[in-house]
Amino acid sequence: MSDDVSVKICGLTTLEQIQAAATAGARYVGFVFFPKSPRHLDVPKAAELAGQVPLGIAKVALTVNATDAELDRILASVPLDMLQLHGKESPARVSEVKERYGLPVMKAIGVADQADLAQIDVYSQVADQLLIDAKPPKEAVLPGGNGLSFDWRLLAGRKYWQCPWMLAGGLTPDNVAEAVLMTGAQQVDVSSGVESAPGIKDAEKIRAFLSAVSG
Numbered sequence: 001m002s003d004d005v006s007v008k009i010c011g012l013t014t015l016e017q018i019q020a021a022a023t024a025g026a027r028y029v030g031f032v033f034f035p036k037s038p039r040h041l042d043v044p045k046a047a048e049l050a051g052q053v054p055l056g057i058a059k060v061a062l063t064v065n066a067t068d069a070e071l072d073r074i075l076a077s078v079p080l081d082m083l084q085l086h087g088k089e090s091p092a093r094v095s096e097v098k099e100r101y102g103l104p105v106m107k108a109i110g111v112a113d114q115a116d117l118a119q120i121d122v123y124s125q126v127a128d129q130l131l132i133d134a135k136p137p138k139e140a141v142l143p144g145g146n147g148l149s150f151d152w153r154l155l156a157g158r159k160y161w162q163c164p165w166m167l168a169g170g171l172t173p174d175n176v177a178e179a180v181l182m183t184g185a186q187q188v189d190v191s192s193g194v195e196s197a198p199g200i201k202d203a204e205k206i207r208a209f210l211s212a213v214s215g
């Protein structure tokens with residue numbers, strides 16, 4: 001597989017995990033601001049970790065239906081390169097956040113079936129990037145990071161949208177190569193698939209994931 005595929009490791013919570021992701025070649029690291037998540041960071045901890053991310057790796061803040069006040073608080077302390085909106089933010093809210101903070105915005109789109117693909121077209125007109133993820137089950141506590149994948153055949157032959165996109169949802173060191181082949185994704189995102197327990201990233205799994213991506 002091509003080593004041009006960029007990798008985002010989401011939900012990092014320690015310096016050791018950041019170092020493992022950086023050494024393995026991740027291009028993005030994600031910090032989760034969602035208190036119900038086992039990967040949640042408070043603002044001071046996120047600021048401390050973000051300050052130690054090596055140059056050249058994009059620092060992404062993941063929020064869920066965050067208000068301006070919440071985003072203001074995060075951005076006042078945490079040096080960030082991108083905002084990932086992982087809730088039910090409307091296209092207008094995506095534009096508003098882009099304008100207010102002057103940072104690129106990645107909008108997460110949950111996919112379960114063909115009907116969900118229409119959202120990709122809509123949001124690709126306003127977001128800087130899209131994260132095409134598995135739609136969470138109705139009873140799920142988390143809107144993402146559930147280790148569930150969707151039918152990648154839905155994306156086959158749809159390699160290009162109006163903005164860059166990442167494939168996410170249930171990716172692991174064992175299936176990421178097939179997922180990339182099937183979808184043509186040039187960027188992938190992983191959380192649960194490189195963990196030894198919910199919220200605990202595993203350096204060896206991170207290395208295996210990056211190695212599977214680069215072939």
Ligand SMILES: O=C(O)c1ccccc1NCC(=O)[C@H](O)[C@H](O)COP(=O)(O)O
Pocket residue numbers: 010011030032034037038039040062064086131133142143144145146147148149168169170171189190191192193
């Ligand atoms: O990871 C979380 O805990 C989380 C919490 C709330 C909203 C979104 C969350 N994660 C979103 C991500 O970007 C994940 O990396 C993505 O959904 C893939 O997760 P996984 O299937 O576990 O690899």
